[in-house]
Amino acid sequence: MKAVIETRNLGRFYGEGDTLVKALDQVNIVIEPGEFTAIVGPSGSGKSTLLQLIGGLDIPDEGKVLLADKNISDMSGQELSDFRRDHIGFIFQAYNLIPVLTAAENCEYIMLLQGISAGERKARVYQMLQRVGLEGKETRLPNQLSGGQQQRVAVARAMASRPDIILADEPTANLDSKTGTDLLDMMHELNKNEGMTFVFSTHDPKIMERANRLIHIEDGKVIEDERRN
Ligand code: ADP
Secondary structure: OOOOEEEEEEEEEEOOHHHOEEEEEEEOOEEOOOOEEEEEOOOOOOHHHHHHHHOOOOOOOEEEEEEOOEEHHHOOHHHHHHHHHHHEEEEOOOOOOOOOOOHHHHHHHHHHHOOOOHHHHHHHHHHHHHHOOOOOOOOOOHHHOOHHHHHHHHHHHHHHOOOOEEEEEOOOOOOOHHHHHHHHHHHHHHHHHHOOEEEEEEOOHHHHOOOOEEEEEEOOEEEEEEEOO
16 A cells, blocks of 8 residues: 655754754654554654654655655645645644634634535534534534543544544643543544544553554654554
8 A cells, every 4th residue: 555654764953063953863654544653752752843744844854754655845835835734634732723713613724725615614524523522512612612622623623624644743642641542542433434544642651552553763763663453
């Protein structure tokens, strides 16, 4: 099967001379369609940097990122932002919902930018909010939802735009342990039932257990790449 994402000799450096930090160094990974991958490693190991680079939110100092066979490291400006919008779904630690929009409107927003028709947008919003267990809460504003519910809206929003891959940077960091594992179980269900490819970072052992591939990074390097069934 064709890879969704491939990194080739990926590197990102900060500072120079004595203060040079190789946040990522010579990272080569291939993410296959349908994988449910956790990037794991201690704080400061390079997890966020890796997700930012593979999502086209940051530019590498060395190497490249291929997404759907396109070299995103060569894109810039409008081309990169259109490509990101159409191919990548993001879930952040801090949910990043728009506070003045309802749950349904937050889900709809990216599809609006994609030029999807009103009828199709509405159908997908209701379907996705139902899939993440938020039926009946479509008209709530973010501050009328719990943290776990807000993160479910973020998952529904990412899924609704039908990206090739969803990237989640510590998606459970602000949730209590039970809410966090419930959210991961739900993402895993979406992965199994819809074949959506997920890559997330975490340092929570309970969440690592749920991944079928673990990529361990330390000091910016991949030290172990473990596939499990
Ligand atoms: P993690 O997500 O695993 O906690 P990060 O990717 O955030 O790790 O950071 C990796 C390394 O790169 C750390 O040493 C961090 O201090 C450094 N780093 C990340 N972003 C910057 C930045 N904007 N400026 C300087 N150093 C940075």
